[in-house]
Amino acid sequence: MKINFTKMHGLGNNYIYINMFQETLKEEDLPSIAVDVSNINTGIGSDGLILITPSDKAEVGMRIFNKDGSEGRNCGNGLRCVAKYAYEHHLVHSDHFTIETKAGIVDAYITLENGDVSAITVDMGIPELNRRNIPMIGTNREKVVSEPFDIGAETLEVTAVSMGNPHAVFFVDDIEKSPLYELGPSISTDHRFPEGVNCEFIEVVNPREINFRVWERGSGVTQACGTGACASVVASILNGYSRKNEEVCVHLGGGDLWIKWAADGHVWMRGPAETVAKGEYYWLNG
Numbered sequence: 001m002k003i004n005f006t007k008m009h010g011l012g013n014n015y016i017y018i019n020m021f022q023e024t025l026k027e028e029d030l031p032s033i034a035v036d037v038s039n040i041n042t043g044i045g046s047d048g049l050i051l052i053t054p055s056d057k058a059e060v061g062m063r064i065f066n067k068d069g070s071e072g073r074n075c076g077n078g079l080r081c082v083a084k085y086a087y088e089h090h091l092v093h094s095d096h097f098t099i100e101t102k103a104g105i106v107d108a109y110i111t112l113e114n115g116d117v118s119a120i121t122v123d124m125g126i127p128e129l130n131r132r133n134i135p136m137i138g139t140n141r142e143k144v145v146s147e148p149f150d151i152g153a154e155t156l157e158v159t160a161v162s163m164g165n166p167h168a169v170f171f172v173d174d175i176e177k178s179p180l181y182e183l184g185p186s187i188s189t190d191h192r193f194p195e196g197v198n199c200e201f202i203e204v205v206n207p208r209e210i211n212f213r214v215w216e217r218g219s220g221v222t223q224a225c226g227t228g229a230c231a232s233v234v235a236s237i238l239n240g241y242s243r244k245n246e247e248v249c250v251h252l253g254g255g256d257l258w259i260k261w262a263a264d265g266h267v268w269m270r271g272p273a274e275t276v277a278k279g280e281y282y283w284l285n286g
């Protein structure tokens with residue numbers, strides 16, 4: 001079976017994008033297609049699969065599948081890429097439009113420079129801080145802010161935030177020494193997070209600058225995570241390191257994102273999106 005695709009990335013967080021306005025895929029095949037296209041040896045190579053879909057509730061829809069075939073509810077870097085694709089392929093008719101995700105509907109704004117999309121700003125909505133809704137199992141304290149978290153022989157402190165998908169944020173003194181590979185896999189599948197969790201290590205450089213590394217649920221280490229950057233800025237503010245209503249620059253493995261938790265509770269994300277390639281993928285199982 002032949003599938004037309006576009007490969008795009010947001011700060012190195014790369015996915016295979018399929019335009020479902022034109023392609024038809026069976027629902028039951030989507031997890032396997034995600035696993036197959038993501039494989040660097042026998043597929044294309046990516047952090048997962050993103051479908052750009054028609055939507056009844058918004059101008060365009062997005063579905064995201066991680067590298068292991070699991071479906072996520074939201075993807076910050078994916079939203080910027082979907083916005084760029086939708087704008088450039090005339091799926092939308094202005095530079096401000098809505099995108100439906102499994103976590104809700106968001107507003108996207110295109111910035112143009114000499115006619116090219118240079119940045120995309122997304123209103124990522126209001127972060128969910130209630131433990132039960134993240135979801136995270138634990139004591140009856142409602143918010144999870146620097147709560148002791150035993151993992152292996154260590155006790156870390158976790159701040160938990162949902163941006164439509166769950167994030168466990170840990171502060172470190174030196175980003176280069178964060179135990180990403182040592183602890184990322186076990187934290188992301190820890191029983192206290194019944195739906196799994198994206199695990200972020202962050203170093204606060206100053207109130208307006210954060211260094212960031214991520215182990216994503218379902219995909220492992222990626223160069224960037226947009227929802228993770230949002231969750232990290234929220235965590236930094238909850239812990240008194242950064243301030244509301246001020247843009248914070250998050251330095252991710254693949255570049256920078258600008259995040260603001262506004263006074264009205266909404267989190268704003270601003271950053272780039274790039275197209276890498278377009279082509280035909282030959283899916284052998286289809």
Ligand SMILES: N[C@@H](CCC[C@H](N)C(=O)O)C(=O)O
Nearest residue numbers: 072075076077165225226227
């Ligand atoms: N890379 C993403 C998040 C992708 C989904 C995540 N792994 C999950 O399962 O929640 C981003 O940029 O936000």
